[in-house]
Amino acid sequence: QKEVEQNSGPLSVPEGAIASLNCTYSDRGSQSFFWYRQYSGKSPELIMFIYSNGDKEDGRFTAQLNKASQYVSLLIRDSQPSDSATYLCAVKLTGGGNKLTFGTGTQLKVEL
Amino acid sequence: NAGVTQTPKFQVLKTGQSMTLQCAQDMNHNSMYWYRQDPGMGLRLIYYSASEGTTDKGEVPNGYNVSRLNKREFSLRLESAAPSQTSVYFCASSEGTIKETQYFGPGTRLLVL
Numbered sequence: 001q002k003e004v005e006q007n008s009g010p011l012s013v014p015e016g017a018i019a020s021l022n023c024t025y026s027d028r029g030s031q032s033f034f035w036y037r038q039y040s041g042k043s044p045e046l047i048m049f050i051y052s053n054g055d056k057e058d059g060r061f062t063a064q065l066n067k068a069s070q071y072v073s074l075l076i077r078d079s080q081p082s083d084s085a086t087y088l089c090a091v092k093l094t095g096g097g098n099k100l101t102f103g104t105g106t107q108l109k110v111e112l
Numbered sequence: 113n114a115g116v117t118q119t120p121k122f123q124v125l126k127t128g129q130s131m132t133l134q135c136a137q138d139m140n141h142n143s144m145y146w147y148r149q150d151p152g153m154g155l156r157l158i159y160y161s162a163s164e165g166t167t168d169k170g171e172v173p174n175g176y177n178v179s180r181l182n183k184r185e186f187s188l189r190l191e192s193a194a195p196s197q198t199s200v201y202f203c204a205s206s207e208g209t210i211k212e213t214q215y216f217g218p219g220t221r222l223l224v225l
Contacts, residue, residue, distance in 0.1 A: 104154035
């Protein structure tokens with residue numbers, strides 16, 4: 001089992017819809033969770049981080065964390081074509097120091 | 113602030129050649145990281161430096177060496193390049209606290225023939 005798992009996609013949603021991206025992790029003791037967005041040919045950029053169970057909202061983005069079920073998700077409301085990118089989930093695993101472990105990413109396509 | 117900078121942006125090497133990838137950050141971050149990214153493999157950690165003067169191996173360190181020159185700079189060296197090292201290399205930095213947020217440089221595309 002991979003430490004951080006994501007469905008590679010592509011996930012296709014129509015413009016204006018809600019995109020839901022999911023990530024599961026194996027380490028029950030993990031404390032910090034991050035979502036990065038990566039456009040093709042570019043470097044990853046941080047979208048959101050979440051540390052506590054529940055929801056965290058920032059504009060059109062909502063991160064959801066459920067430590068009991070060991071998953072973290074990212075919701076994108078009113079999806080726009082500019083949201084088309086690969087979304088990387090990253091987790092700070094217990095005993096990993098300050099290192100982040102990344103999932104392989106989910107490709108999102110927002111269609112007109 | 114430039115954030116995290118990397119040089120070169122693109123490089124072609126022949127098998128067996130050596131080169132050094134440079135990385136610098138101006139955010140006064142304690143920790144710095146080198147990743148490689150290959151299709152379908154995600155970001156894999158090569159080496160990292162938790163603080164100035166320390167370096168540690170990551171997930172895929174074989175064939176690489178690093179130097180934390182000072183707090184700002186962290187270089188990655190390929191002593192004898194192999195085609196398997198064809199990849200995109202990203203440098204990142206962070207404050208190095210428990211609430212870790214890493215900031216990435218623009219990347220270096222390396223092709224080994």
